Amino acid sequence: MRDSTYKKWIGWEKLLMAGALLTLAVSCADLDEDPTKSRLAPGSYTNQAELELGVTGLYTQLNGMARMTTFVVSGWGGDDITTHKVSNKADFREYDQRVVSPLNARSASNWQNIYSTVRAANSVLANAKDLVLPDMNVQNRLIGEAYFLRGLIYFHLTRIHGRLPLQLQPDPIVDLPLASQAEVYQQIESDLKQAETLLPDVYPGVLEGAPRPNKGSAKAILARLYLDWGGFPAKDQSKYALAAAKAKEVLDNKATYHFALLPNLESLWTIANRFNSESVFTIAYNVSLNVPNQKFGKLGHPADLLGWQETFAEIRFFEDFPEGPRKEATYRTEYDWENFSDQANPVFKKIVGPPGDIPLDLFSTNRNDYYMRLAEVYLIYAEASGRAGTVTPAAWEALNAIRRRAAGKPFGTPDKTVDLTSGDIAELAYTERKWEFAGEYLRWADLVRMERVKEALSNRNPRVSKNKAGELLKEANPIIGSLETSNYFAPIPQNEVMLNPKLGQ
Template sequence: MRKYKISNLLGIGVLLMTLAFAVSSCLDLDEDPAKSRLAPGSYSNQAELELGVTGLYVQLEAMARMTTFMVSGWGGDDITTHKVSNKADFREYDQRSVSALNARSATNWASIYSVVRAANNVIANAKDLKLSDQNAQNRLMGETYFMRALVYMHLTRIHGRIPLQLQPEPIVDLPLASQEEVYKQIESDLKQAEAMLPLIYPNVSAGAPRPNQGSAKAILARLYLDWAGYPAKDQSKYALAAAKAKEVIDNQKSYGFSLVTDLESLWTIANRFNSESIFTIVYNQPLGVGNRKYGMLGHPSDLKGWQETFGEIRFFEDFPAGPRKAATYRLDYDWENFTDQTNPVFKKIVGPKGDIPLTSFDTDRNDYYMRLAEVNLIFAEASGRSGNVTPAAWEALNQIRRRAAGKPFATPDPSVDLTSGDIAELAFTERKWEFAGEYLRWNDLVRMERVKEALSQRNPRTSKNKAGELLKVSNPIIGSLEKDNYFAPIPQNEVNLNPNLGN
């Protein structure tokens, strides 16, 4: 039996009741039941469809607020967890020794399929619905397809082949789909979303807390980049990734997107809604749904932290000095002499000085599921790997490089700009630094088959404590770095229920 803390249930319950009240206030309570002849469970009006779609966001927020949602991120060479304490499930990913009994994997799997089932229900219940406001119906259905694609893509990045549940009632003995089938289903859903979503979702804050057409295009570009790499290795998808990313870049104003000038501002509470986010997962601490991935979870016990997420030492040492490094890490900390765990602290996790109180477990920090910076770098990398390098691709790369150097990103600067070389590899390396601590690095290593190369070079070279002793890796690798260990095993409890998942 899965156990939940009472406080979690109450918080989610408060949010559900609040959202339900807001939507139900629009219902026509005098509607004649005789006029509604749809099958039981089918939607008969816009308010019911809206309530169904709202439920998807409630489930996504409840799932994504915990670091469990990002569990595979600890596999990257940028992130590590605590060397003891109660982080064993994260350490398994960190040390590349993930068990089928990993509790975080099991929770994540169940939560994601809960969102899938809810999305399937919305699609089925809206099958015969004909609203007078066709635009509203389109955007609500577009959100539903977007959400199903999002969570399926998130799960396949962790486990590889997964079962594709596409009906309201789950098929209990469903086999694993091939990787190609998984990608094609995600592509189909995202194309549906792209066709149905508006340029900008009406009446929402910056950063697409409700996805728009540009959000769907951007996630499609990310999908195609994955599809071109391991394990599918369909290199024809590089051209599609570049084309879709360019559509977003060329039309970013129409979608309300733009790079922010100050990189560090992205990690502040005050700027949690901003134009760089392609899709934002929103949290609200007063309603009981605070984000539990930030604040004290990134501090050691020396600073009253919950010691969950730290920076890898070697990655920190290799990180180029400059404004971007200062925006990524708390350089004001004497982390080499922490008594608990000697690892760098991510500013992206704990916030700039004075932004998040040291004692904050729940915060109002939003999640940027994808940033426009990633779209720029997908365009640059995929252009190079597809053999179609243009000045626009160099400009996309250089905008990220300029900002990293503390320069105006839209102004050419010969001291920073690149116009020759292997743009694909330059963009891949730029991703390494730009997204450090954002749980993206592991997937990049997998798709380019560079896990062994990266994780075999983690020993600190220069970081020493006051005694002059060279620091050690907190969580040494104990599992295989070969391709057969890239994807986490499907949770054993799921295999017990459906032995087909073990094939």
Template structure:
């Protein structure tokens, strides 16, 4: 394998050898405020567990530095659920919102840089640990399992943005790496996640709820997500649907051992006090008091009327179509008179700004964790993939119905004939359920891509019933100006990377 460009890789490699890294262990609440000055990425071959631990926690530091910004989820603005401000300094998000993404898009450039920095760090740790034999073999296995998990998950995260990407697998820079085929990318992600699953324990010792350090169930859940994507566009390997269902079912069958479970009340997921919870299959954790801020929530989701920075709004048409009930109330701040906001008339996501009184209006440095993957998604993958693979079971219907019941404010484990479904196209029912369940969580776009439904979803976003006090029907904030065809599903490779290495343009 060959690398992206010599200068950037060499510079980053030197950084990894010497830079101070904020350790993000999350093995207890107390360790969140560890002194950054004592946490360094260990240079050269490792000789003890402490050096390996520093190498691993250095990757987490890079992850937190990247994921604290909305840039990390930039492609999410392409979905029909999320929009951004129609002017101001949100041009990079608007390009995704309007499906006209430039190869010079600064968010794309930064995201590419940050993710490959993590990949390079992971490669360096794996190489430095190659000959390491620790007395505590369990500790060595779980630390290396984390590295494989993080590398595979970052490849997965980036391929959802760009499609075909390069796959650097060594710390040694190479000058002329090319993009791999989509199947090669998926195969490498699968390999990393399988290795992670093999090395990680059932549950990581000493961590809080929500798997802030991944366990074997986290890796298997991510495989279920991978196989679901693999079955759809662009690879379209329908055999992967059975693997997605099997992987999700394996996580479900062992959910107690992994510490995974749905929370009773959906709104509890967005409260600061519940930022570590059982529904997190993998959680990226933050801590303001430790200098580890999350800067995607709070103020960034509010309009100027509420002293907000107007970055992440809800689409009007999606809000109009959203079924009424407790789940809608948990998703949006419905008490706002958003139709008459003075600057931009769009609904406000409760998932972004928090429930009333939870995050101060003036705050954008928050303790909110990122639920990168929720147990609800495992259940819905099982239901959808079971349908698409032609192997529908009563357990698949129950997985779907658990989400439907909670959406209505009912106990999710108690059958309810008024809510439950047991017939019809379970794959499509589960796909639609994902639409509502994960609104505002930056993943709707990925569903539209894999099922080739971008045009269907984005060609008619005009509000139908929402009016201001003057009786005027509201307009869509950022109208589509780019293609909705499959040739425009993935963001371009950053232009500067292609200038430095023309092979990336192939």
């Protein structure tokens, strides 16, 4: 057992080590051009090592851009997350208060990093076009990863900005216009379907949680894509049936893909358990290899607790959150947060970790990102089945499994005190997502696709939370921008529009 675990660990660690060495090589190089080119074998690939080098470069870039909260900046638009009311959090406050400027530095950095990775993925796919390796299984899974990562990051960016220019060649077209939203979704779908075909059921030599994606990872992200596609802005309701079908494929074959819900929700947020079966795609980190995750720990605490006050929980959302084990697993409820001296907001356990897990002065951690959890696949199946009009007992069971665990009960055992068997399952599952994924930067996308931004953000004022003086607490960052659909997507960064005026049309 120890030898098997070690081999799996090495399989993951070697990827990060290679990425760290590639990053070091880039940082030491004297380059005038795009440094991503140094991560790729020049010209057409002729052997497996060159293809592996190209794919490793993609993970190097993914880790580099995902390690900071810039990657998830749109998450502050949700009614679950807020930031500090002053300090140096202006870029996050713009999303929080719905006044995102074209000059927002986080938007600009995120855009540049994602398109840098897109160019690298395009190079990998172009360089591998005529390659024929002796082991086609190796070749397929490596090329499948390139398609998966390109589709994933395009999907990530369209959730922030909506319409995008679709760069699909190694040398970018400088005056490429914006694609329609349908065209963007179609390209993402195409990439993920390619990945679904090429990736193995289980990627060999890695730990749990799919730190290298497998066939089930691609299916799960496709299910998320179809759910979005059925809502705003595309509103193609035929996609709900596809979302339900693809989610069911994952659930029906979860053992094949080595996916499973964890019995204890809180265990997801511990560093020791950062590789686990609930994640259907994991972005892995390692501080000792100079690949740290800098979104957790200190960033979620107030100055009272040596924190950097970047990611707080909204008071009204906390007040409305149903009591029980899931709330305890989501927040540090033992804190006297109402009386924090600088800014009184609840603290996410999902961000700072359970007591004693992350030192108060630490923000570079080994925490992994669960880019998507299996719990979301369960709820996509339930919600999409309802919206498609194809509700089955299995759809109710998917919803109830998440509800049971939230109540601290065995998720696979029916329980009359928790289970639901009637009502609007689509709305019940949508609401369940609200609580299940609080603090995971997903709520904003849910509000957008269902056009419920105004409903959720019009009243975030606390109702009952008071300080020791008996004063009702106030919303730290009140809304000052529009809550209409015209303000759902962040503007394309101004520097990109200056380089390509077609992006502003």
